[in-house]
Amino acid sequence: MLLTRPIVDVEIATPRARVVHLDMRGTAFRFEPGQAIWIGAHGQDQRKPYSIASAPEDMERDGRIELLVGVDGSGSPGSHLPLHVGTRVDLEGPIGKFTFPSDPVERRFLFIAGGTGIAPLRSMLRHSVTMPHSAIGLMYSARLPAELAYAEELRAMATAGTIELRLTVTRDVEHGTWTGARGRITRQELAPLVHDPRTLCFVCGPQALVDEMPGLLQSLGVPRERVRVEEWG
Numbered sequence: 001m002l003l004t005r006p007i008v009d010v011e012i013a014t015p016r017a018r019v020v021h022l023d024m025r026g027t028a029f030r031f032e033p034g035q036a037i038w039i040g041a042h043g044q045d046q047r048k049p050y051s052i053a054s055a056p057e058d059m060e061r062d063g064r065i066e067l068l069v070g071v072d073g074s075g076s077p078g079s080h081l082p083l084h085v086g087t088r089v090d091l092e093g094p095i096g097k098f099t100f101p102s103d104p105v106e107r108r109f110l111f112i113a114g115g116t117g118i119a120p121l122r123s124m125l126r127h128s129v130t131m132p133h134s135a136i137g138l139m140y141s142a143r144l145p146a147e148l149a150y151a152e153e154l155r156a157m158a159t160a161g162t163i164e165l166r167l168t169v170t171r172d173v174e175h176g177t178w179t180g181a182r183g184r185i186t187r188q189e190l191a192p193l194v195h196d197p198r199t200l201c202f203v204c205g206p207q208a209l210v211d212e213m214p215g216l217l218q219s220l221g222v223p224r225e226r227v228r229v230e231e232w233g
Helices: 055-062 115-128 153-159 187-193 207-219
Strands: 001-014 015-022 038-039 048-053 064-070 089-095 107-115 135-142 164-169 200-204 227-229
Touching: 001 064, 038 064, 048 064, 048 115, 055 064, 055 115, 064 115, 107 187, 107 207, 115 135, 115 200, 135 187, 164 187, 164 227, 187 207, 200 207, 207 227
Parallel strands: 107 135, 107 200, 135 164, 200 227
Antiparallel strands: 001 015, 001 089, 015 064, 038 048, 038 089
16 A cells, blocks of 8 residues: 655654654554554655554554654654655555464563564554453663663553563663663573463564574573564565
8 A cells, every 4th residue: 555644743762763653544554563664755766664663553543653763863764754744755555474463372472672673562562462361571672771762651561560571781881870681682681571481472673683582582481483573575
């Protein structure tokens, strides 16, 4: 489906990413949690894919979808996508097979994200919390504390008991500015979130993380077939 829609809001998510909302009111657009869209300024050929960071339920309620868009030091994602309220963009999709199942037999889910890989997992997470009797864990890694997108929202969900949350940063930070875990995601960090080998796991982030996590989860008893990693297509 090819649509032309306006940007209705742009917010700073992290120094390296922006939250972008597109107005979807009056469209027949539908997507599954975890899917993405191709997007670029209206009328040009250049488009790039971005995962949808909001859940289908969010779009039904608010009439918009949310993207987490990586930017450079000047706050620009590139010439393909001017980030200004009112900018009309062409979007095509949805695309992607990295999706949350429509009727999972599991009731325990674990999401493992690195950097902006949180975007499709946030969509899945926000969808999964609407399911009855579900237990949800999130392991989220970024280079620096300021690069943990949606950190306030996720901490609020953890405080409310909606999810189990573990955060880690991989670069050195000034003493006293970060009291959480440091370093890459390890088996020791994952273990408290894997309560059952029947846990259905989703992994998205840098390629090194995507490559490493299935083996770590298998070492904790989770079969490979219960570990799903990001796929484009």
